[in-house]
Amino acid sequence: MTDTQEAILYVIASLQNQNQSITLDALRQPFTLMGYGEVDIAEQLGGLAEMGLVYLSVDDQFRLTELGQTEANRIYKIKAREEFSSFIERASASPAYLDFCRELYGYRLPLFNMMDQEQLDFVFNSIPLSGSDIVLDLGCGPASILNHLVNKYGCQGIGIDQIDWPEAAMEGSVFYIQGDIDSFLDYQITSTVCLAVDSLYFTTDLPALISKLRSIPQNRLYLFYSQYIFDPGNKDQSLLHADHTRLAAALHQAGLSYQTIDYSTNERMLYENGLKILPKYRDLFEAEGNMRLYEKNLQEYSMGKDLYDRGMASRFLYVVLMNDSKIFRVL
């Protein structure tokens, strides 16, 4: 299989993970973001069909065969690791990126998410936490958020991410596991609070992951999740409603009730502000030899803004309490 065909399977798997229709138009935008803007997607899909991995269904959507699904899941993990490892490592060591983060997010922390200061302030100040809590951060990246919580509350922190993050880069009290979010129960850990900030898109089985989280007694879940619709021809926007996103469906399936906070306006503003703020740091990125990082961010914010401009995106925090504990800290 060619690198381009692998990239197509990767995009199909990620669209499927978000309950998206998989049409030529839906594939185009994320595929361009990965740097394959010039490729003839239809021709590549033809090649994948000949290999028995993809077929065109009666509703004009591309679907994976059983073999295609297995291949797509395998490639999905590998590509996500490649994509994030170099990006996160480079960005975390870039003063230009950190300065940019301070202006965009309100905190000089290496962040790779759609959290503006209001959302970060919620996590840092409003989740009821004490020294006896164990916070599990699924897909923690460089664990910037987790470190902050551990330092503030003296709680224990466990971060799981696939990236080969040098443990020395973690601050003392965070226990880092280089692993797969889909296998987190295998690591024999427990938690009282589980945080997932823009990482649930990377599981290959969201309902299974949620049901594993449900099996931890007394666990409280704080899940930040954006839902996008990439197919410009899709007229059914119900997926964007808080109770109809892919995550809401998985929570319903697990029999979990939740409360939501709508952060769609925050995410829209984050993209708009990102596009205004980033160019101010262009020369610093260039001086560091980090123009690829600069361009990648610029492209992501433009696409995010475009999705919101077309009414094709929404963002929510889902709070799930397994017992009757408080959602908000009483200040």
Ligand SMILES: C[S@@+](CC[C@H](N)C(=O)[O-])C[C@H]1O[C@@H](n2cnc3c(N)ncnc32)[C@H](O)[C@@H]1O
């Ligand atoms: C959008 S970033 C969010 C990072 C971090 N939560 C933050 O807010 O800055 C998604 C993270 O998920 C991680 N990830 C992707 N697939 C994963 C997997 N299968 N297992 C564990 N981590 C994964 C990536 O390496 C990346 O750090």
